Every structure is written in structure tokens, then in C-alpha cells.
Amino acid sequence: MYFLTEEERKQLNKGYLPRSRQMEIAEELRGWNWHQPPLAPVYDLKLALYEVANSYCTSNRDLYLKRIDRIKTKPNLAMIRGKVFHEILVRVLVRAKRLIYEKGVDHFQEILRKLSTPLDLNFLTVYRSQLTEEEFSELQKRASIIANFENARVAARIQEILVKQPHIQEDSLATLAIPVVVEQKLDGTFFGLSASLSADAFTFSEPMVLDLKFGEPKKFHRLSTTGYALVMEAIHEYPINLGCIVYAEFKGDRLIVKKDIHIIDDELRQWFIEERDQKMRMIYEEIDPGLGNCYDSCPYILQCRG
């Protein structure tokens, strides 16, 4: 899912990349300037990146209830699905890299054969008690569709590279076939964020942060890629100008994948910092923001609406 199609790659190379290189980003909004305003956090608090970026509750009361009233909720179906589907991708991509290193290029047929065997989905059983029979069986089915889709994509990429590169070795094959780091761990304490952030994926063939979403596209989703880009700029001291939200949804048994590639411009950077500051203030000063535009599956619906 993190791999670009031919059309997306063309769009990236001929559109987003040149535009992002020409675009001037205000120096004070580059992550490496984390130690001075406006990036330096005003409050001595640590937020998870998703706590800054998510605005499913329009008033942010969900964050207030979690952090001030310390209310713990059970994950809803959408949260469980998202967690499981992310985990599937990590498992598929890590397994594929491991196979390349363990088997070696000379045994590529075995790599391809193993990639065509179904992923072990036993880890899903921990969710059985939290879901109805129907929901659980649907979760298993969709998890298996995602795993098969991704395995086939990886296998095709390995074959494409092998036919072009007769002398390639394991390290290069793994890097070219799967040019992403999944679940990259980052320390966001510079920005008042958690010390153990985890970016869904980072592709090093073109420095771009990827975030995977299962569900309806929302404008604020771009805040996740923006937050990770700022943190990476702070850690590595090089510019990250591009983000990509990968939207995956099911139409019946069909998996549909769309990508929102975007430039991480001044507007997004400012928006992220404003959200962080506003949410930190709400927590620091314990200001109950009141009800937002509630949605039925909000895990706090009982506390807010009774």
C-alpha cells in the first residue's frame, strides 16, 4: 500500500517534487528550529502525536476527558480495525525483508514461494472477546485480503528488480523492493510530543512520510504527516517536504487504495503548531471545551451524552 503506482510516481517526479523544491518554507517553521518560537512548546507537557493531529471530536473534549478526567475507554470497531490492518502491513513488509536476507538472492524462488503462503493471523484472537462473531469474522477476512494484496505487490517488485539487475545482492534487493521503514520510532520531546512516536512509514527513495488511514478522508489527517516531518527535521536536520496519506477502504471484498500526496508547507506547519499549543493550553489550564459535533461511534459518547 505504501508503494506508488506508475502514475503516482510520475505525478510525484514531475509535479510534487519539483514544486516542493521551489517552495520556500519559512525558516522558523523548519523542525531543526525546535528550540525557538513558534516551534518551541510553551507548556511543559508531552502529547502523543495523534493527540495533536486528531480532530474527530471537533471541540477536543475527547482529549480533555482522557487527560484531565483520566477516563479510559474501550476501543471501538474502527480503532480495532485500524490497529489490526496497520499491524498486518508491518508483518508483511518485515517478513519480506527478513526472507530476502535469510534466503538470499540465489534462493529467490523460495522467497517468492513463502510470500505466496498466507500470513499467520493467529494474533487476531486477542480481539475476539471485544467483537461480535460477525465483526470478528469480517476482521479476519479483511486482514487476509490486505495481507494477500501486499504479499503479491512485494513479490512482483522483487521479480521486477531481479530481471533488471543480474548481479544484485540481498541488501540492495531489500532496499529497492521495499524502500520503506515501517513504524519508525522517533523522539518528539523537542516539540512537547511523546518520546516514542511511531511513524507508519518513511520512504527513503524520496524523503516522504506516509500515514495509513482506514476511513473517510479528513482535512486534519495531513497534520499527522506534518508532525512526523517536523520531528524528522529536528532529529536529522534535513528537509522533509512531502507527505502522503494512504487511504484504504473496502467495497465488499475489494480493497480500494487512494493516495493523498501533499507538500508540507507553511500553512500545515503553522496549523500543527497551533493545534499543539491550543490542546496543551486546554490540558494545562484544565479548560473543559464543552461538547463538539458528536459522532455515534465516539468512545466517550456515554460520558458526554449519557
Ligand code: SF4
Ligand atoms: S461524545 Fe462528542 S463531545 Fe464527547 S468526546 Fe465524543 S465527539 Fe467529543
